[in-house]
Every structure is written in structure tokens, then in C-alpha cells.
Amino acid sequence: MGTSARSGTRAANSTSPAVLLYNSAVSGNCYKVRLLLAQLELEYEKVDVSVVDRSNREEVLGGLNPALRVPTLVLDDGRPLAESNAILWYFGDGTRYVPEDLYERAQVLQWMFFEQYSHEPHIAVVRFWLAYSGTPERFADQVPARMKAGYAALDAVDKHLATREFLVGGGYSIADVSLYACTHVAHEGGFELEAYRAIRAWLERVAAQPGHVPIDA
Amino acid sequence: MGTSARSGTRAANSTSPAVLLYNSAVSGNCYKVRLLLAQLELEYEKVDVSVVDRSNREEVLGGLNPALRVPTLVLDDGRPLAESNAILWYFGDGTRYVPEDLYERAQVLQWMFFEQYSHEPHIAVVRFWLAYSGTPERFADQVPARMKAGYAALDAVDKHLATREFLVGGGYSIADVSLYACTHVAHEGGFELEAYRAIRAWLERVAAQPGHVPIDA
The missing domain is CATH 3.40.30.10 (Glutaredoxin)
Structure with missing residues (x-):
């Protein structure tokens, strides 16, 4: 607040x-x-x-x-x-991880809604199917469409980050937390991040934040 | 704010x-x-x-x-x-349509994220495929799974509204705006709302709000 x-x-x-x-x-x-x-x-x-x-x-x-x-x-x-x-x-909200500016707050929400609609259902779901479900063959026919949509989401994020350090405003926010979570393990779903230079540099910046803990901490 | x-x-x-x-x-x-x-x-x-x-x-x-x-x-x-x-x-935010209480604000966001992840991709997408895409036959094999997930979302909303006038706190909020949008036209996707008494009463309450405009206004 x-x-x-x-x-x-x-x-x-x-x-x-x-x-x-x-x-x-x-x-x-x-x-x-x-x-x-x-x-x-x-x-x-x-x-x-x-x-x-x-x-x-x-x-x-x-x-x-x-x-x-x-x-x-x-x-x-x-x-x-x-x-x-x-x-x-x-x-x-009320900490350094959510901006105070009204427009930047809406942008944080924009990226988090993007994450839940256009990013996570493709990138995280394919990762789950292939690496954790125990029955990847059950989902084989659904993987190509999800991967295509996942790459479209990565394209959009990479383009946005090409000129920015973090997703919103000048600093690390919960928008970065939100998109980092399944992006940094996207390779477990077969996503190839080599070509996404801006995303890779951003992943390193996020991981270097004070208090960062890895997913398997 | x-x-x-x-x-x-x-x-x-x-x-x-x-x-x-x-x-x-x-x-x-x-x-x-x-x-x-x-x-x-x-x-x-x-x-x-x-x-x-x-x-x-x-x-x-x-x-x-x-x-x-x-x-x-x-x-x-x-x-x-x-x-x-x-x-x-x-x-x-800053108007009567977003609560001031920290927990209620988070609940508004909870319902809006629920809407984008568990509700809209099933209910609105089936409606689009069947009623507006012009090529419903292209999507026929994907409809049953989406309808099942859409009914699960309606079940959850109906159960929640069984003891409440609106989704969050005591009054109409943007959470209601968000879920009303595709629920009130779900029948165009073949969803049958007869059994959802709490949802049907809530749809009427939302439509009776001051300044309400229909989707085809």
C-alpha cells in the first residue's frame, strides 16, 4: 500500500x-x-x-x-x-518488490497475468509433462502446440528485456519473480534458451539479487 | 492506492x-x-x-x-x-470497485488470476470456438476437455457464491466484473447454467449494479 x-x-x-x-x-x-x-x-x-x-x-x-x-x-x-x-x-506490496507508481504497479500485474495466461500454461506445463508427470507419452500429441506457444511467450519476453534490466521500471520486482520461476527451468521441458540472449542475461541478474534462493533450496 | x-x-x-x-x-x-x-x-x-x-x-x-x-x-x-x-x-484501484483491506485486495487478485488460468481458457475459449470462430469443426476434438475444465471452474465459483453476495468482501468489485464477463455468455459455448443457482443469482446482482452496460451495448 x-x-x-x-x-x-x-x-x-x-x-x-x-x-x-x-x-x-x-x-x-x-x-x-x-x-x-x-x-x-x-x-x-x-x-x-x-x-x-x-x-x-x-x-x-x-x-x-x-x-x-x-x-x-x-x-x-x-x-x-x-x-x-x-x-x-x-x-x-509495501516493500521494494512492488513499485509505488500507479502505472508501474499495473505493469507488474500485466506481466503476471501474461505469465499465467501465455507463459506458464505452455512452458511450465510441458516441463511437468515431460520431466515430472511420470507419463510423458500420455501428453506427446499436445506437446508441439504448447511448445510453439511457449516459444512465442519467450520471444515476447526476450524482445521486452532487450532494452531493459528488469521487466518493469528500473528494478527487480515480483514481476521478475513470477516470470523467472518457470523460465529458468524451461530447459527441463525441452525449451532451448541459447538464442534468447536478453532472457539469459536477465536470469543471471535475477539470480544475483540479495536473498535469492534456488528452486531446490 | x-x-x-x-x-x-x-x-x-x-x-x-x-x-x-x-x-x-x-x-x-x-x-x-x-x-x-x-x-x-x-x-x-x-x-x-x-x-x-x-x-x-x-x-x-x-x-x-x-x-x-x-x-x-x-x-x-x-x-x-x-x-x-x-x-x-x-x-x-482507488475507487469503490477495489477494496482497501490488504487481504481483500489479495482476494480480488486471487479471483482474477483464477479467472485467467482456470475459467476463461475453458469457458470463453469454447464459446469463441463454437459461436464466433467460423470453424467450430476445427476445434471439436478439444471441446470435451475444455468443457470439463470449464464446469469445474463453474462448480468452484458456485460453491463460493452459495454463501456470499459477491466474490470478495461485502460488495461488488472488479473481481465480479472479471468473472461476470465470460460467465454471463457461457451458454453461447454450450454451458448449461441451470443447476448453478448461486451463480445465476449473482449474475442478476451484477447486472443490477449502477452504471452496468451489457456486452452488446
């Missing part, structure tokens, strides 16, 4: 119960949340949920997340919050 | 150039923007872009929207903004 004290971290109160993150170690969407919480030095507890066997999703996430997906978060007061990018906004 | 004067409309300055909306009359995503701008009594100009023949997208939207989709907006100072829900936030 515009009126909040703006700092790199929120004050951690060690006596309050931690937030609870329903998590998957391999999910890029979950990694986004772990990365920002690490950079904000916010403590949390994790419950790992399978992204392959989804049979217990209603039991575990029913009542917490209408989409029954991870990440799902339960705040320290018991209230649930879902959708990775909404969680990034909740924790990031 | 939390510090802004909160009112139903922003002051319209009749001497400034209007914002320019790259628009499609049939697109639910474009309708969201038209609906909120009408409720805010903000004037704008429209340029209609075909959602069937996409051959001129790079020419028309290149440099304005990395996803080359509509809606794309050009603000009165010439700066572009894309992604329907980011546009809703840009114009809605």
Missing part, C-alpha cells in the same frame, strides 16, 4: 505462528512464493502436496483454494490465500 | 485526449474493460480488432502488448497497458 513503510523485509514476529504453505518442491508457482518469502526474510512452514497424484486435493485444499492447486497459503490468522501471483502481491 | 480519494468515478477532464481501447465487440476480456470504464464514467475511444483474422496483430498491437491480444489500452499520455485484469486494477 502506498502509505506503508517501504523496506526490504516485513518485521518478523517470532512469537506469532508462521504462515503455512501448501507446496510442491518442483512447481514453479510454489517456488515463486518460496523465493519472495526468502527475500522478505519471512518464516513459514511447508506441507508438501503431490503434483502427480491429485486424488487427495479436495481433502487437503478444499475450503482453502477453489482451484485446488498449489501454492495455497494459510496466513498466521488462519485465512487462506491462493494463486501464486496474488500471494506475491499480498506479501510484496 | 490507500491514500487516494475513494469515489465511484474519477474526475473526467473533457479537455484531455481519451484513452484508446483496442477492442473486440464479442470478447469477454474486452467487455470487462468497457463495463468498468462505463461504471467509472470514463470516456474512451475504441478501435475494433478482429478476433478471427489475427494476421494484422503485430502491425496493430506490436509495441503495445507483448501478447498481441485485446484488450490493449493506450492511456491518454500514450503509454500502453495490456491484460484485461491489469487494466481493471489500474482504473479500479
